[in-house]
Amino acid sequence: MSTRNTLLEVKDLHLQFGGVKAVDGLTMSVHENEIVSVIGPNGAGKTSAFNCISGFYRPTGGCITFMGKSIMRARPSRITQMGMARTFQNLRLFADMSIVDNVKTAAHATMSQSWYDAFLHTPRFRRTERACEADALAWLDFVGFSGDPEAFVGQLPYGGQRKVEIARALATSPKVLLLDEPAAGLNHTETQHLMALIRQIRDLGVSIVLIEHDMGLVMDISERIIVLNYGREIADGTPEETRNNPQVIEAYLGSDEEDAQ
Ligand SMILES: Nc1ncnc2c1ncn2[C@@H]1O[C@H](COP(=O)(O)OP(=O)(O)OP(=O)(O)O)[C@@H](O)[C@H]1O
Ligand SMILES: [Mg+2]
DSSP, X not given: OOOSOEEEEEEEEEEEETTEEEEEEEEEEEETTOEEEEEOSTTSSHHHHHHHHXXXXXXXXXXXXXXXEEOTTOOHHHHHHHTEEEOOSSOOOOTTXXXXXXXXHHXXXXXXXXXXXXXXXXXXXXXXXXXXXXXXXXXXXXXXXXXXXXXXXGGSOHHHHHHHHXXXXXXXXXXXXEEESTTTTOOHHHHHHHHHHHHHHHHTXXXXXXXXXXXXXXXXXXXXXXXXXXXXXXXXXXXXXXXXXXXXXXXXXXXXXXXXX
């Protein structure tokens, strides 16, 4: 087992929507500086688990600890400040804001700015503004964005918007980055670039938790793979162990049969 420090610990997590048990006793952990993937059939509870971990949904049971503190009752903004960032399965950018402003809003979220400073445009406010702008441009460069940062983000092709979303997440200086299907809708070249980018982010000292259906990507990039089915973990191992796990094969074959009906 890993000897690295544990950053995120999820224990016996439950999330129920009416009669639907979206997350049903999930236990998993994320260590320092690793790339771990979360896979599983459609509806297995992957996005729901992310939504609980990042504070968007209030779990109905269990516990979540991040950097040694419980975040069961923390709001998303607090969790971001503590060092966790995420992207969404369906992009959530501000379409009528510029590309650089989309990233700047995230940088702002982690800086201490008072209403007083912003209202009076104090020197401190102007310094912070300049720092946020420089930060945003640097992150756009880091994710490989090349274009006019002042253009509306809604005008970018899909692959470009995905990059901006990752830049926005990085601008909050996370220790853990949750990516929900970042390769969905990307072409082969864009996917290759994304894989290189994910490794570069890990090399900065960030742990990556990746939900992904592209098995080529998952098998290639993951140090560890967690498999969910019906809201709980059914496997946790190396790509090789996961590939040969009968329970995992069964879960995927079962879902293929359902899809075929
Ligand atoms: N807001 C919601 N209200 C009601 N049910 C929900 C809600 N969000 C998710 N569910 C249900 O919870 C279960 C888990 O869904 P979830 O989106 O977490 O799965 P997933 O593993 O991310 O699937 P996919 O691979 O298709 O993205 C599904 O049965 C889904 O219909
Ligand atoms: Mg999902």
